[in-house]
Amino acid sequence: MTYRSVSVLTLVRGRQVHLDHLIAGLCAQARMPDELIVAFMQDVAPRVPPDCPFPIRLLQIDGDALPLAKARNHAADQAEGEILAFLDVDCIPDRNFVKRAIEAVDQLPDGVFLPEVRYLPGNPDGWLDHTQRAPDVTKLEWAGKRHPAKPDLSMCATRAIQDFGEIWGLAFILTGKTWDSAGGMDERYVGYGAEETDFGRRLERAGAELYWLGGTVCYHQHHTINKPPLQHFESIVRNATLFHECWHEWCMDYWLDDFARRGLIERDADKLTVIRHPTASEIAKTTQGPEVRFS
Template identity: 40%
Template sequence: MKVSVITLVHGRHAHLATQQQALLRSSRLPDDYVIVAMDDPGVAASFPDPRLPGTVVELPRTGTALPLAKARNAGARAALQRGADLLLFLDVDCLPGPDLVAGYVAAATDDAASARLLCGPVTYLDPPGPQGYCLDRLSDLDSPHPARPAPLPGEIFPDDNPDLFWSLSFAVTAETWNRIGGFCEDYTGYGGEDTDFARLAGRAGAGLAWVGAARAYHQFHPTQDPPVQHVADIVRNANLFHARWGSWPMGGWLQGFRDRGLIEGGHGTTPCTLADHVGRPA
């Protein structure tokens, strides 16, 4: 089975370099590494690491929002053209545990999981010390996010709740990807496109499967909860999701924005809008 790791990047070059160092410590190395550089022409000059066979796909940005959904499709398309049997999507901030690649491969050959979206537990790391994260001891930091299932290594739990899917770390066979048809490229910027993809997968008969061995570790970076820096993207994408599926995604974030007076609507049949005092993107 040829495994292609697909990573999107815009900035965060230090995180990308550390991810590659972690991949090189894998018990099962990936066969290919596709980096999609979103409006980031500096990536191709430095990546991928020469010890990892791979390529960089250049994807210019149109408009103000990063084309995350389009970039994932572009990465998948490049990986499939290069012969991938298993597409392994890993956020640029995520460090693979030593058995992540092997764990996804094992799940992709398991009769009960192979036709599903394969998802691994993710630990959100504290800021690193002066020497960075010790990549040889990532498992010592294991504390998976409590909002998602976290089976033990060696365990695989089927799950049919599409709202639990996240695109930080997941794998899908080429056959299942083609059956789903990829991400909806009408989504731009942050939020909603991954939940939409999981709904498309469910419609195509592909639920989720949580893979205990496929553990990842999310490198620290400053953020906000709810992510107010992405409020305009989230409002736009939430309305698109509601138009497509008749329900509202990202409910916790929308409520958080309402509590702060940043948005109105986004519940029932009321469209989601930015509050008058919130600046619109150019």
């Protein structure tokens, strides 16, 4: 296997325990990353352990709203690795994550790779072993559940994906060269939604290739979700409208359709109109219990 340097990049606002688990997963890798870049969107830097087997660099990202596209761009700009492995702070990578990233790029240099994600239930005791320094692999394998809309990659090395709309921010891997060819992410997207879908279109336009990546699993740590995410109503509407202006089609149709059914918006092929904003009571009623792992 060719030596290739790997930068793992993650974004943080809160979620200290989740970050602790992500770092523990990286410390247990079969092949260590060359660095971890933590782009934090909060006033105080998150805690990181002083004795990691790889350097950790902290970047503060300004902005009250969630500037996810901006944070990813800044992290990518600062990365020194040939390979950029974006990993959501909620994810615990299995021990093959970095190794499989390198193997995939060796085989398909222009590829963008989506590793399998399995979702964990709520667990106040966490997912580390008795040492509290490494993930408990047995517990993760037992508890992790694949999203029903995603394929089983257990017997797959790589599999081509035709629809670039599949790309998501939870975990994706590509070279810095491929990232640059797409121009990074559009920082006009602020808050929840659409910046990843827009980036997928940019990658497609740049001639990148998209693949599912088997041989590794990222375990998504539970956090409370809303179905639909009414707490992000304004940013979803704004970002969906921006996406339509850029690509002449809608994204996040599933959420927009739900908003329309609730009488919050009206939408046709060309225009979205806000009828009213959700109330605090409506938002509260969409909050899901600890047994709900994904939307």
